[in-house]
Amino acid sequence: MPVRASSGIGRRCPVHSSSQRSPGSPDYEFRPPDDWSDFAGVVGLAYGGYDHSPDHRAVVAELLEPKRSLLARTADGPCATLAGYSLEMTLPGAGPSPVFGLGYVAVSPAHRRRGLMRELVRRTLTDLHTARAEPVAVLNSTEPGIYGRLGFGTASQAVSLAVPVEARELAEIPADGGPPLTLDVTSPAEAEAAVAAVCRGCLGERPGMLRREGAWLRRSLADPPADRGGAGRLLCMLATDGTGPRGYALYRLTAGWTRSYPRYTVSVHDLGATDPAGYALLWRALLDIDLGGTVTANARPVDDPVLALLTDPRSAAPTVRDQLYARAVDVDRALAGRGYAVETELVLEVSDPLCPWNEGRWRLITGPAEADCVRTRAAADLALTARELGSLLLGGGSVTQLALAGRVTELRPGAVRAAAAAFRHDPAPFCPVVF
Incomplete structure (x- = not known):
């Protein structure tokens, strides 16, 4: 789906513009696919060897954006895939906004346990950050235990x-x-x-x-x-x-x-x-x-x-x-790009090893019409990882629940209550599309 071009987060740009080799895996080449045929074999194996009908293949092939997607390959051919989608999604208080969708993140059975999935996601997020493209990435997870390790949190439920x-x-x-x-x-x-x-x-x-x-x-x-x-x-x-x-x-x-x-x-x-x-x-x-x-x-x-x-x-x-999983590509732009239910000021200490540019303390100031998020050296009010922050981006996650589970640490009394009031959205988020 096309995203209207503009400066900043609305800019449409290729995520992967050249062939690269991972320093840690010299036998793997990472590059954009030419078309869906580069994905079909890997996706078919990863999802159980079922042969999709020609009609189904035509539908998913039409959605694929090769310049925004990525595959890993060896001399024998493709062995891991990641489809990238230019999406426009409603964010809390902000209306339809550009987000980056990930789909068909798959690894051939012969190449599992070699870090290929992590590398595909890392390269994708790094290129989005470098290009100042979409500030939020979203995906549907086949196996929910995987993507928390990559900084994606449960942003909506069904x-x-x-x-x-x-x-x-x-x-x-x-x-x-x-x-x-x-x-x-x-x-x-x-x-x-x-x-x-x-x-x-x-x-x-x-x-x-x-x-x-x-x-x-x-x-x-x-x-x-x-x-x-x-x-x-x-x-x-x-x-x-x-x-x-x-x-x-x-x-x-x-x-x-x-x-x-x-x-x-x-x-x-x-x-x-x-x-x-x-x-x-x-x-x-x-x-x-x-x-x-x-x-x-x-x-x-x-x-x-x-x-x-x-x-x-x-x-x-x-x-x-x-249901939907989300993560901040850039903490400052992701948090400033959505609306909040109440006015508040919070300092968040974020841990994000996969995207080190997000690590550190961020001052979030929310107002009735806009929000601002900048780096700060001030004492933190809450400490959390990229995964927990992803759970809050669409207003579906509960700060209180995460704190009671030990996944958000309150460093200033009252900060959990303030964050809960600001981040939560009514009605609850929901995405009717699986991509």
Whole structure:
């Protein structure tokens, strides 16, 4: 996805501009890929040897930005990969802002335990810092234990739901006085313009939301038949009024029968609405689909309104898990580039061995409209690592929880309370896109 060019953090630039060799691993060459074919073999092996369909490969190939990506190779060919993405993500109090996305960080089984993943990430972050490019890096983690060692913290969480037939009742909400809403079910391709409009309307709703246009929107709507896993085709339910779309739901059905009764599973892949009425109407319709049994949603915000709409949320068995991971490329620009809930002044002592330019003490001053973060020699109020700082960047992490776990050290009485009030964001961050 293109990022608007400007000076400073909005500048789009190649992350890796030349071939380099790691001094500690003379047999490995690090350079940008030519295209997705340089990644395909390594990614396929690292993720279990499954062959993706041609349609799937075409989608991920369209998203790849070769000049912003990196691979390690030997004389025998590529052996480790890192895809880089130019993203625009909503940050607390700052709206959509440039961030750098990492994906497909993979190492061939024959080259594991040699530090290749760490080296790929280190080179990427170093080049972002040198170029004064995006100040925040984000990723989705397949294995959550890995990226904390590289300074990435859990920046958002998601909840999975499984609403059984007997718990489908929703609370009534007052009429909003707007135009009457109607529902329509169509294919994702036919609904592309409507989905794009709703996504734009929801972009500033909460931190972590991505601008989805072009290839990123097409990926959200893609439905390769070979990747359905026995389920039906992807469907799009639209809530509209006389002025345009107010919500959408992407879902599919998987056939199932219980004692000769149809109990199809309704899997909700994505749902967005620009107002409460559209949101409630979509959920009511999904919970009342003909032949439908359990309605599942594997990734919703932890404070999703449906949890307040369900009269029996316990039966939906909500399960919370980690979702988006983030880290500061540059502490000063990352902290000054987001908004804060209250005015405060804090001195943070940051430990960041992977990005040594971030090490030291930083004075953060937050105000109603802007924030400032500069180096200082003043006594620190809080001590933390890059990992904990990453957890706070989108407003989802709890400073109090981290302090009680011993991962943030309070050096001045009251500093934890002050930081907790400043960093936390309501509503909670959430990213509907896996990249």
